[in-house]
Structure formats: C-alpha cells, structure tokens
Amino acid sequence: MYGNTSLTAEEAKVMNAAVEDPEKLAVFEARITRGEKIEPGDWMPEQYRKQLIRMIEQHAHSEIVGALPEGTWITRAPNFRRKLALIAKVQDEIGHGQLLYSAAETLGKTREQMLMDLLSGKSKYSNVFNYPAKTWADIAVIGFLVDGAAIVNQVINSKGSYGPYCRALERICYEESFHLKQGHDNFVYLATGTKVQREMLQEALNRWYRPLLHFFGPSDRDSQHSEKLMKWKVKLASNDDMRNQFLDQYVPKIYELGLTLPDPELRRGDDGIWVFGDPDWDEFKRVINGDGPCNAERLEVRRYAELAHRWVREALINPKERYVTPMA
Amino acid sequence: MSLDPRINRLDLKRVNDGEQTASHLVTWEVFHQEKRGKQPVHAGIVHASTPEQALMFAKEQFARRGKTANLWVVKTADVYTFNSEDEAIFETTPEKTFRDPAFYKVRERIEAFQAKNKL
Numbered sequence: 001m002y003g004n005t006s007l008t009a010e011e012a013k014v015m016n017a018a019v020e021d022p023e024k025l026a027v028f029e030a031r032i033t034r035g036e037k038i039e040p041g042d043w044m045p046e047q048y049r050k051q052l053i054r055m056i057e058q059h060a061h062s063e064i065v066g067a068l069p070e071g072t073w074i075t076r077a078p079n080f081r082r083k084l085a086l087i088a089k090v091q092d093e094i095g096h097g098q099l100l101y102s103a104a105e106t107l108g109k110t111r112e113q114m115l116m117d118l119l120s121g122k123s124k125y126s127n128v129f130n131y132p133a134k135t136w137a138d139i140a141v142i143g144f145l146v147d148g149a150a151i152v153n154q155v156i157n158s159k160g161s162y163g164p165y166c167r168a169l170e171r172i173c174y175e176e177s178f179h180l181k182q183g184h185d186n187f188v189y190l191a192t193g194t195k196v197q198r199e200m201l202q203e204a205l206n207r208w209y210r211p212l213l214h215f216f217g218p219s220d221r222d223s224q225h226s227e228k229l230m231k232w233k234v235k236l237a238s239n240d241d242m243r244n245q246f247l248d249q250y251v252p253k254i255y256e257l258g259l260t261l262p263d264p265e266l267r268r269g270d271d272g273i274w275v276f277g278d279p280d281w282d283e284f285k286r287v288i289n290g291d292g293p294c295n296a297e298r299l300e301v302r303r304y305a306e307l308a309h310r311w312v313r314e315a316l317i318n319p320k321e322r323y324v325t326p327m328a
Numbered sequence: 329m330s331l332d333p334r335i336n337r338l339d340l341k342r343v344n345d346g347e348q349t350a351s352h353l354v355t356w357e358v359f360h361q362e363k364r365g366k367q368p369v370h371a372g373i374v375h376a377s378t379p380e381q382a383l384m385f386a387k388e389q390f391a392r393r394g395k396t397a398n399l400w401v402v403k404t405a406d407v408y409t410f411n412s413e414d415e416a417i418f419e420t421t422p423e424k425t426f427r428d429p430a431f432y433k434v435r436e437r438i439e440a441f442q443a444k445n446k447l
Contacts, residue, residue, distance in 0.1 A: 111352070326373045
C-alpha cells in the first residue's frame, strides 16, 4: 500500500510501551472517538505524530517514485491523446507528492529532510514501483489496476483522524479517479484490439498480478499492527480487508474482457472472501529490502534529479527568509 | 540496459553527494478564487522564495483543472492565528442568540394584542 503502517515486532513494542500524559491522552482519544479531526497545533501523542509522519512521508515518496515508470513512456505513447493523458497523470502524481509532503510537514519534519531520507534509503516507498514498465500495456495495467488499488487504500485513509492528511487525500482521490478512468480506457482498448495488443496486455497482466497482491502488505496473520493505530484512526482497515475489496472490485473487470490471471487457485469464496495461491511473500520481503528489479534504478533517477537540479534550488533560496512550519 | 533514458545521463560527478543545503524554501498559503466575485478559499501551500515563484507553483498545483479566476499567496510566517489550545475563547458564541435574526419573534405578541383590542 502507499502509506505503510505495518510495524516490525520491535517497533510495535516501542509503540505499545510509550507512556503519555494520561489526562491529555484521554481527551485526545475522546476527540477521535467523536469523529473529530486532529489539527497540527493540537496536542498529540508522540507515537501518533511519529507514525503519521512515517506513513504520509512514504505515501508522498510513492507518488514521486510512482511517476518514474510512467514518465519513461511519455515520449513513446502511441498517440497524441494518450500522450496528453499520460503527461497530465504524471503531473498529478508529482502534485500529489507535494500535497502529501506539505501534510507531513505540518507534523514537524521538513520537506527537504524527507527528500534526503528518500535518497539515503532511510524512508521507503510503495514496493509496487520497484517493477519495470516493459511495454505500453504495462502503462495500461498501472493506470487501471495500480491506481485502482491505490484508490481503495486512499479512500479508506481519507476517513482517518489527521485533518491535513484527510484534506490532501480528498483532493488526491478526485484526481486519481481520472487516472483510473483513463487507465481503464487504455486497458479496454488494448483488450478489444488486435491479437498482438491482447497478447501484450495479457503478458503485462501476468507480470503485475503478484506485485498487485503484494500492494496491500503482508497478510494480517503475519503483520504486526498496533491496536493503538486503529484506535487513533491512523490505520482504518486491515491489509487483508483492503486486498479483498480490491479483488472484489477489479477481478470481474478483468474477466469480462476474456483475460485471465496467472493463478489457478484464485476464486471468490461463498463468504465473499477471495482465495489466492501463495503470492511468494519472500519475494515481497526481498524487494522491500532493496533487491527488486528496479530499486537501484529508481533511486539513481532521484539522485540524478537532486544533483542535476541542486543549483536551481540553491539559486531559489533566499537566505534572508525564515522557515516556519505550515499550519494547515 | 535500463528502460529509463534518464539513467543513461547519470554521468554526474558525485562529489557533493549526501550534502544538503541547510536552509529551506519558505512556505506560502495559497487561496483559490473560482470565479470573479467569489470568496478566495484556502487551498494549500507551496514552497517558494518570492511571491512570483509562489504564484507560479500555485498555478501548477491548484489551478490544473476546473475554473480559476485568481490565486492569492501569503507567506505562512505572515499569517497570525490564535493558539489552537485557546479554542475556549469562542465557546460563548453559540449562546449569543440575540445576534440571530431568528431570535426575534413578535407575531404571537401582535396576535395577542390584536385579539385583546379586537383589531
């Protein structure tokens, strides 16, 4: 998922052991229970602040890095209309990154620091962007299914408790719905096109099936998650629930075009729960820890951008200005 | 061979790698006006060092689609607010019903007067 809330056992321990002022904590939790939003100037537990920065920052990095595989296809889009749509989508993704950096910034970490932590590898981004977009059909699959998965995640997160993050997400979800529609349009055109186009799409679908199952994070059985994060409405749905919602919404839209998914065990149970074959969680772990097909390349491109354009940013900085954390 | 053409341009000297400039671009609060005559509404922030730059980034970020008549930018540092912990100072506002037009109801009194005086 975009903003990951899975914790390691060690992190969960620290989180659960954190001690807060009980009176302030009670007022804070009562506000969340009443459905109120928490705003930047409000008192909040240290762990709430820390986990939100981590989640929103990861989400922001995902938007920025997510634009990279698609960006490479702008010059190779098959026609002018597709090129216009792709440019608009990539610009939106970068804009989403900026909106999210701003939201995280209200919690006290500067945008520059977040960008540096991305380059150094300290901060993560969504695993799904460590896979290559080999053909134009990959762009159709990303636009339709990766964005579809992102929307499932983001609509849920927009019901969270932190005001600036929710406001950014509302705007993002509105623009993402354009991404999804243009992705679906592209997907349907290839699926209903020539034999070569259909084959190209089927191959792309086969490539992306596993990364898409990985998108929502490890199974609930194997992931550490904190009751506190649920109670504080930082995390709003379990990984398995979100994955199931995604399969429920999108698998029928793949099948109706006569396409297949490379998993003989995939089926919807009578209880509405999707069953799927082992998606190889070891691969997921390998890729998350840096050993995916594109991890090094993605960071190299970011480093290139940072180095090649540093002089621009240095020229923009006015040394007489005083930095103030934004408020909303 | 990388699919990303940018990778092939990675011949930059990495001498300053890891170093970063200590100062930040300041933030600007952006207000978006949809139509002439409508209220500008707070839309978000951008990072910039001059008002002109801030307007340029604001146009890219907040006026990509839909209608826009104008944008305002104000330096975050120039916005003054109450401390959010002092919310209590606004508490009596809902009690001030004498400020509402609906508070003033005279019809019953007029009708009673009319009945009594057979008007």
